[in-house]
Amino acid sequence: xxxxxxxxxxxxxIAAKVDGKKTLGMRSALDEGLLAxxxxxxxxxxxxxxxxxxxxxxxxxxxxxLKDQAELTVQLxxxxxxxxxxxxxxxxxxxxxSSKSKPRVEQVRELVRQGKSFSDAALETKTFDNATAAVFRxxxxxxxxxxxxxxxxxxxxxxxxxKETAQTLMFYPLIVLTISMMVGVFMLVFVVPxxxxxxxxxxxxxRDLPWATSTLASVGIFIRSNPLLIFGGILVVITGIVLARKxxxxxxxxxxxxxxxxxxxxxxxxxxxFFSVMAALSTGGVPLAEALGVANSTIHHTKxxxxxxxxxxxxxxxxxxxxxxxxxxxxxIGTRRLLIAADRAGNLDAAFESLxxxxxxxVERLSSRLLAVLEPLLIVAIFIIIGGMILAIMAxxxxxxxxxxx
Numbered sequence: 001x002x003x004x005x006x007x008x009x010x011x012x013x014i015a016a017k018v019d020g021k022k023t024l025g026m027r028s029a030l031d032e033g034l035l036a037x038x039x040x041x042x043x044x045x046x047x048x049x050x051x052x053x054x055x056x057x058x059x060x061x062x063x064x065x066l067k068d069q070a071e072l073t074v075q076l077x078x079x080x081x082x083x084x085x086x087x088x089x090x091x092x093x094x095x096x097x098s099s100k101s102k103p104r105v106e107q108v109r110e111l112v113r114q115g116k117s118f119s120d121a122a123l124e125t126k127t128f129d130n131a132t133a134a135v136f137r138x139x140x141x142x143x144x145x146x147x148x149x150x151x152x153x154x155x156x157x158x159x160x161x162x163k164e165t166a167q168t169l170m171f172y173p174l175i176v177l178t179i180s181m182m183v184g185v186f187m188l189v190f191v192v193p194x195x196x197x198x199x200x201x202x203x204x205x206x207r208d209l210p211w212a213t214s215t216l217a218s219v220g221i222f223i224r225s226n227p228l229l230i231f232g233g234i235l236v237v238i239t240g241i242v243l244a245r246k247x248x249x250x251x252x253x254x255x256x257x258x259x260x261x262x263x264x265x266x267x268x269x270x271x272x273x274f275f276s277v278m279a280a281l282s283t284g285g286v287p288l289a290e291a292l293g294v295a296n297s298t299i300h301h302t303k304x305x306x307x308x309x310x311x312x313x314x315x316x317x318x319x320x321x322x323x324x325x326x327x328x329x330x331x332x333i334g335t336r337r338l339l340i341a342a343d344r345a346g347n348l349d350a351a352f353e354s355l356x357x358x359x360x361x362x363v364e365r366l367s368s369r370l371l372a373v374l375e376p377l378l379i380v381a382i383f384i385i386i387g388g389m390i391l392a393i394m395a396x397x398x399x400x401x402x403x404x405x406x
Contacts, residue, residue, distance in 0.1 A: 010026060010027070011026065011027055015039050015046050016045045017043070023044070027099070029103055034106075035049060062126070063132075064101050064104065064128065068097045068101040072097055072101075075092060075093040076145070080149065081147075081150075090105060104125050107125050119134075119140055130294055131298065134281060134284075135148050141285065142285045151279065152280050155280040162272055165269075173378055177378070181385060183386055188219060192389060193221050196396070212388075212395060213392045216388075254302075261370050264366050265370050267304065268362045268366050271355075272359035273298055275355040275359055278295045278352040279349065279352035282349045289316050292311065295308075304331075308328065325340055
């Protein structure tokens with residue numbers, strides 16, 4: 001068994017520039033020699049370096065980011081299709097990805113130069129996920145590495161699009177609610193207590209403030225008087241959320257499969273991801289049962305995952321695909337009919353690609369609908385947070401006005 005490749009390390013370094021000035025920086029490299037060479041390419045001379053622990057430098061053994069994967073596969077497709085050797089292609093590609101991912105691509109290039117296949121080098125360095133590595137492994141057998149890279153580039157861009165849509169859905173309500181809560185806390189701590197004190201003086205000692213005003217004023221005074229206690233409580237809550245993040249994420253995921261409108265968006269996202277992976281795997285020549293095993297691992301929707309796992313197992317046991325597809329009730333009837341027709345025509349590759357595009361567009365449409373539903377709900381939330389403060393301020397004023405007119 002061959003020893004595993006050395007992993008890139010992070011170095012804190014001091015280097016001298018051409019003008020004689022010194023600079024301090026941090027960079028990843030396999031060793032100090034490669035670090036010195038990389039700096040020399042940028043017309044800097046390494047003076048001294050220190051290894052930085054991976055956890056402190058933010059290193060991760062996760063695959064490259066989707067953005068870097070898209071850039072890497074685009075470069076592979078363009079250069080390999082023009083006859084550029086793989087080692088030279090990887091040398092060029094290393095300059096196209098982010099500085100954080102560059103050492104890993106250089107490591108892949110070094111392993112390929114030593115005689116390893118590209119898919120084995122990518123797996124050993126954890127450059128790609130299992131689905132992408134499986135596509136490259138199959139394409140190396142067929143000799144169409146450039147074509148598979150082009151398909152994977154499309155797949156990565158499609159996944160980036162889906163991810164950005166999901167982030168928009170998450171950040172929009174979070175930003176609105178965060179701003180509303182900040183305004184509400186400011187009013188609670190600084191405005192309501194002062195208004196309550198002024199109204200109390202105006203109403204006289206024989207009359208009490210409305211209970212809502214007095215309660216909010218007491219809460220605001222408590223927060224203002226005990227900032228350390230409040231910050232400590234916030235830190236405890238944040239720590240609890242971090243420790244229980246897996247449980248919370250699982251609960252949120254389950255809720256997203258139940259809540260109306262949101263469950264349609266979630267199913268469309270999962271379907272788009274599934275068909276994107278299947279399109280890449282099938283185009284790369286991966287057998288259908290093996291492709292289903294890899295693609296199913298990317299699905300988090302409980303019902304859809306179970307039905308797809310059952311389909312794969314039944315297919316391995318000798319079932320007929322077109323019959324098994326009709327049992328996947330999580331997919332719309334139109335999707336199932338298209339897959340059945342494609343199976344009969346022997347054109348599943350094109351069907352997966354078409355469905356991936358269709359579901360990606362559907363995610364955008366459903367996301368717009370969900371945002372349209374969220375907007376009035378956010379208005380109600382803002383009214384509850386800020387409107388409650390305003391009503392607490394207005395209540396004693398209205399009481400004084402009624403007494404003055406009386």
